[in-house]
Amino acid sequence: MLILGMSPLDKDSTVSIHEDGRITWAIAEERLSRVKLQDGFPKLAWDEIFKRAGVNPSEVDKIAYPFFEGRVEARMIWDGFRAELSRNTGASLRECHQAMKKIAGPGRVPSPGLPVRFEGYQNYMEKDWTRHVLYKLTSSTVMADRLTHLVRYWRWCINAAKDHEMWSRMLEDGLRERGMLEKLVRVEHHLAHAANAYYTSGYEEALCLSIDAYGSGMTSAVAVGRRGRPIEVLHRTPFPHSFGAYYEQLTSALGFKPNRHEGKILGLAAYGDPNLLMDVVRARLEESPEEVRINGTMNAFFARLLTLRYTKQDVAAAHQTAMEKAVSQVVKYWVQKTGIKNVVLSGGVVANVKLNQRIFETEGVEKVFIHPGMGDGGLGTGAAFLLEEQAGGMDSYTLDNVYFGPEYTEDEMRRELEKAELPFERFDDVEEKIADLVSNDIVVGRFNGRMEYGPRALGNRTVMYRAADPTVNSWLNQRLGRTEFMPFAPATMYEHRRDNYKNIDGAEYTAQFMTITFDCTDQMLKDNPAAVHVDGTARPQLVTAESNPSFHKVLSAFKARTGVPTLINTSFNM
Structure with a gap:
């Protein structure tokens, strides 16, 4: 079954494609429009995902969306207000x-x-x-x-109810224009969050916790996922x-x-x-x-x-x-x-x-x-998992990686460089060249392969530098036009995880996606002070040779030169 997942339109609109219970493509509108957290119907992402995936819209069996109809959501909003009054x-x-x-x-x-x-x-x-x-x-x-x-809650209800009805109309209008409205299936917001987390965990059994601002009348839910059974919600707040x-x-x-x-x-x-x-x-x-x-x-x-x-x-x-x-x-x-x-x-x-x-x-x-796309921008994938579950064909699996976005040919990249009048040189062993540059205190921007899904830069659209320079958080953020109180995140070779992070066993899979902090070892603090926060923690991306062979090769080449298996890794966001 081929399912198109669509995230809520109020922010970070994203489109994803699922084939036989697996995410194969996901593109956020903001990555194409260049507007942070782009809202509205994802027209650019819609066109791009079908073009890149080589899929005709007529091949889509269902479209999954993680909110109910606008009037239903509006009723839930006002029901919540009346309950709060009492x-x-x-x-x-x-x-x-x-x-x-x-x-x-x-x-x-x-x-x-x-x-x-x-x-x-x-x-x-x-x-x-x-x-x-x-x-x-x-x-x-x-x-x-x-x-x-x-x-203030009453005022929020007025605005939120209107917004839900507006986004619902926008979704239906966009699908109607494309002849796809009859394929739309709506699901509960927090159940979609739970599905996202459980079905990409690889666990036979898991306690699912969804926590966000608002969704279908609720702010959090506790559920249980078990292989071969529908997700069961135990409690909602x-x-x-x-x-x-x-x-x-x-x-x-x-x-x-x-x-x-x-x-x-x-x-x-x-x-x-x-x-x-x-x-x-x-x-x-x-x-x-x-x-x-x-x-x-x-x-x-x-x-x-x-x-x-x-x-x-x-x-x-x-x-x-x-x-x-x-x-x-x-x-x-x-x-x-x-x-x-x-x-x-x-x-x-x-x-x-x-x-x-x-x-x-x-x-x-x-x-x-x-789940790497933990916010609402990733929720179209959870909605699609629920439709697969309802069809009886969904099991929990582990993500090999989250490079679900578009990639570009060498000719496409060459044309863009020439159009921008930027000098360039081609290297046969570019990973070794990157390691040379970074080892010599050069900041390197890496544009390689398919774009990441979710909010984190994970090596394919990444700015890299050595983490031995504790001043980098100040001067590089200034050059990127940012103000951050947390240091840059480190990318570390998976096989050296225990040398650098304490008590990581049991969370090493999720650490491949930069979703959790760990207390750092003395070795990590000594070698990579720029990546360690004032409380002694860091939020790493663990890089395996299987998940990203090229990025792993960069880290390996850098380690061969310096003895350190870690580089700082930040996004191109400015």
């Missing part, structure tokens, strides 16, 4: 505000954490007096906090109890762009002291064994109120650590309840590599896998 959150919010009073006082609180040194970076938020008044009016009492949350929204509000409060810069907040958190505000932040989390409910999620002003007295890194650290502890407790409960020790993860929240490390370290967990 909830009593007073006890939790009172505990939060009592904790705030204990640490209240005049003036700003110096961070006991590490200083953040970036040109132009300010540790504290600078706000005029009107903002001070606004944040205190909306967040400094239980009643104000609750009311602000509900008003409704919106607005969303760690995705929680992190979006934090990102905005600290002066960054929600849905874009959450990774910066994760990097920033390592510089802060989580204990200063832990009681305050965690009091907003209503934790039970099977789930976490978050009170006041939609009150964006609460985190902004904290920034008036505390550094950005301390606010970030408290929120990050509170989330890690809460989610880990939920994972521990479900591992004990089900007896399943393999955990698979999907959803935008598990783009948070440090959270994934904490889940892997949770008592009872033996193996972990994070």
Whole structure:
């Protein structure tokens, strides 16, 4: 069976092709339009994927989409709002505000954490007096906090309901224009996330955890995947109890762009002291064994109120650590309840590599896998897996690699270089040449083979440099026009994984896709300081000779020259 998967149109629109239960092609619209997280109907990706795959649209059996019809999604949104109106959150919010009073006082609180040194970076938020008044009016009492949350939630519902109906019409119009509307099959959002994680894990049996901002009325789901059976959902948590929204509000409060810069907040958190505000932040989390409910999620002003007295890194650290502890407790409960020790993860929240490390370290967990296209951009693949499952032909398998995008011939590349009037030279053994250049402190951009699927650069569209220079995170990010608090990720030869990363057994498969951090060994810190964060962790891509022979050969040639099996690896994003 040939299935076309389409991700949600609201951001990062992506098209994928599945043949007999395997992903064979996946192209994100942003890679062709050059607009980050491109939304709308993926016209460019649609045309490109059929052209490159050599498939005629008439050959497609079904089109899978991971949201219900717009009116159904709108009804779910308003059902969630009515349920939230009837909830009593007073006890939790009172505990939060009592904790705030204990640490209240005049003036700003110096961070006991590490200083953040970036040109132009300010540790504290600078706000005029009107903002001070606004944040205190909306967040400094239980009643104000609750009311602000509900008003902003109501406004979100209005916009979200309209948006879902708009995206639904856009999807149907686009498919109708192409004569493909009758092939459309819609599936539940979080079930598609669970399918993504389970069916690419290779596990016979797994506990599936999906965590994101919102999807089909829910924010997270716990499920079980077993070979030969449909995925079974055990528990769902409704919106607005969303760690995705929680992190979006934090990102905005600290002066960054929600849905874009959450990774910066994760990097920033390592510089802060989580204990200063832990009681305050965690009091907003209503934790039970099977789930976490978050009170006041939609009150964006609460985190902004904290920034008036505390550094950005301390606010970030408290929120990050509170989330890690809460989610880990939920994972521990479900591992004990089900007896399943393999955990698979999907959803935008598990783009948070440090959270994934904490889940892997949770008592009872033996193996972990994070789907490489963990966010909604990868969700068309999960929807397609569900249709394969319904047809009775889906089993969990391991990904050889995630190079599912287009590749270009030598003639095509030559024409583009000539058009751009760039000088070039052809080398028969280009991997050895790259190793020579990088060994001599030259930054190398690598464009090779098929493009990666998912948000990570994994060696085929990659900027490389040696990781021995700790200043590279500053000067290379400046040249790329970025500001990052987390260091560049390392690409390491798979066979040297234990020499560089601690406690990696059980997560070595998922580490091939740069989806999790590990504590680093002394050897890694000594040889590759540029790739190790201030907390002693790194988020590696483990490279095997089978998954990417050419990139592995580059690393091997670099090791032959330097004795080090690692290079830093970052994307072309600017």
